[in-house]
Amino acid sequence: MPEREQLNDWDHNGGMYNGADPQDEHRMKMRGKILRRSASFNVAHAVDDLEPGTGAQSIQRALSLLNLVGLIAGERGSGASLSEIASISGRPKASVHRMLQALIAMGYVERFEEGGYRLGVQSQILGQLAQKSVDPLVTESESSLLRLAELSQDTAFLTMRTGSYSICARREEGFGEILNNALSVGDRHPLGIGAGSLAILSELSPAEVDAQFDANAQLFTERYPKVSVTALRDIIDRARVDGFVHNPGLFAQGSWAVGVPLKIRGSRPRAALSIASIAERVTGPRVERLVALLRHEAKAIGEALSTQAEP
C-alpha cells in the first residue's frame, strides 16, 4: 500500500480524458479535488447512464450509484460522503440521498456511525452468489493472476466482456517499484479500450468487431477522441496473427501493456489476461517473455474450464 502513494503525482489525465461532453464539466472539476488516484477518472465514467429511454432510468441510476460507492470506498479505505457521491455522479444531493437510503434499506450499502457510505453485506453476498452462478472464470484465474504479477513484477489483469463494454474483473499487483494504476477493478470501458479488451475483440469475427465499434462510435468520439479506431483495428488484425495484443501506451500516457485472449471451449470469447507497466518494461525482448507467461496461464485456465464444461 505505501508504495502506491509515491505515484500520486502522476499525470492522472494521462491523455485519456478529453471529454467534450458538457455534462462532464462538473465532474472534471471535482476530479482532482476528491480522489487523488487515477481511478477517480474511471469512477466518474462508471456512473454514466447507458442507453436511455428503456424505461428503467432509476434502476440504472441506482446501480451506477452502487457501483460508484463501491469504487470510491474501495479506492481509499474509508467510506464515501453523500456530497462527494452527489458531486461525482452529477446528481442533486436529495436524489442521491433518497437512492442511498433505498440501497441501505436493502442492505447493499451501509453506513457506520457517522462514517461514510460503503458497500453493505448484501453486496458481499451478491458477489458470493455470483461466483456460484456466473462462471468460475474469475475464481479460476485468481492464482494465475498472482503468478503473473509475481513473475512479471508488474500488474496483471483479468478483463471480461459485458455487452459492448469490457470491465476489469480482477487485478493483482507485483512488488515492483512502479505500479500501473491506469485500471482498477470495476473500471468499465467500451470494448477496444485496453489491451485485454482488444484481445477479446481479436477473438471475435470481423463483422462482430465492426458491430462493437459501431455501437460505441459515439462514446469513442466523445470520450476518447485521441484514440484512432483504425489504429485499434490494426492492433486487432495483428493480434489475430500473433495471438497477442501489444498496446504501446495508446490509452493512458506511459501505460503500456500486453494481453492475450482466454479461449474456453464451448464458450464465446469474453475474457482476456493482460499485464501492464511502463514503456521501458513492455518493449523489446520483454514483450515476448510477458506474452509467454500470459500464454501459459491462459492455456491453463482454458483447459481447467473446458473440461468442466456447461451441462
Place this chain on the structure above:
Amino acid sequence: MPEREQLNDWDHNGGMYNGADPQDEHRMKMRGKILRRSASFNVAHAVDDLEPGTGAQSIQRALSLLNLVGLIAGERGSGASLSEIASISGRPKASVHRMLQALIAMGYVERFEEGGYRLGVQSQILGQLAQKSVDPLVTESESSLLRLAELSQDTAFLTMRTGSYSICARREEGFGEILNNALSVGDRHPLGIGAGSLAILSELSPAEVDAQFDANAQLFTERYPKVSVTALRDIIDRARVDGFVHNPGLFAQGSWAVGVPLKIRGSRPRAALSIASIAERVTGPRVERLVALLRHEAKAIGEALSTQAEP
C-alpha cells in the same frame, strides 16, 4: 455435491412457513413446483419490499429481483427463466422483463445464449469491492468456518446484521451424512430468527432488543406465527449469562443449532458464528463441545479484527 441430492425429499416447509399473508398465496403455490431445495422458501421471502413509500420503490424492486436471480441461479446450477422469476416475485412478466433488461444493461445480470438469467460480472465485482470496503469480517471468518465445519462435521454459519434483519453471510458444510439445509447464503430473516441472529441480539442492550422486536412485530406475526417472542426473549436472556445460544429446533423442524456472538473491540455487535445440525447432534455433551469450538474461533476472529481497528 452429490451428497446433497439424497436430502432433497426433506420436509421443505419445516414448520417454518405459516404465511397468513394473502400476497404470498401465489408464491406458496409456485414453491414446490420450481425449487426443490428448502431455500425456495427463503428465496420467496427475499423478494419482499421493505418499507414502502420512501420514494424508491423501483430500486427496491430491482434489487430484490437481483437478489432473487442470484439465489435461484445459485441454488441450482443453471439460470432462472423469466417466467419463474416473475412467478416467484409475484410481479407481471412485462415489469420483470424491463427490470432484467436494465440489470443486464448494467452488467449485473447476464444471459448466455438462450440460457436462463444469472448474475453477471458486475455482481461479481461488486462483491470484490465489498470485501475491500465493507469490513474484513467475512474474509477473516472464512478459515474459521472451514475449521468449524470440518471439526463438527455439521454446517457452520456466519450471520451478520443489516438493520433489523440478519443475513446468512457465509456457510461451510462438513462432510457428515446429514446436511442442515435450512439456511443458505443470502437468506435474510428478521433479527431473532436463527441461532446466530439470537446471538447477535444477546449482545445488544435490552432496550435495543425490544426496539428490534417492535420493529419486526408485524413480520413476526405474519410470517412466523408459531414462533413465540417470549421464548426468544428467554433464549436471549439465557445467552447473556451463558455466552451462547441454543436453539432446539424452534424455527425449522429438526434444525437445531448453537451460536455465539462475535465480539470485536471498537465495533458494534453485528455478527455471530453458529453450527446447525439435527437434534441428536445438538444435545447433551455435544452442545458444550460445539460451543467450545465456536468460542475458540470467535475469539480468534475477534482478536484478529480488534488489532487492526478502524482508523
Place this chain on the structure above:
DNA sequence: TGAGCCGATCCATGATGTGGAACAGGACTC
C-alpha cells in the same frame, strides 16, 4: 457570530415506470 460544510427533509411537478394485453416463435400433442 457567521460562514461553510455536512446530511436530512419537504413537497409541487411532470417525467417516469407500470402492467395488462397482444405478439412472435418454438416444442409437443392430437
Place this chain on the structure above:
DNA sequence: GAGTCCTGTTCCACATCATGGATCGGCTCA
C-alpha cells in the same frame, strides 16, 4: 397442420412514482 402451452418480447395509455430545488438543523472552524 391446426391445436394447445410453453417460452421471451413489444406496445402504449395511464397515474403512480421518482425528481430535485429549496429549506432546515447540526457541526466545525475562523
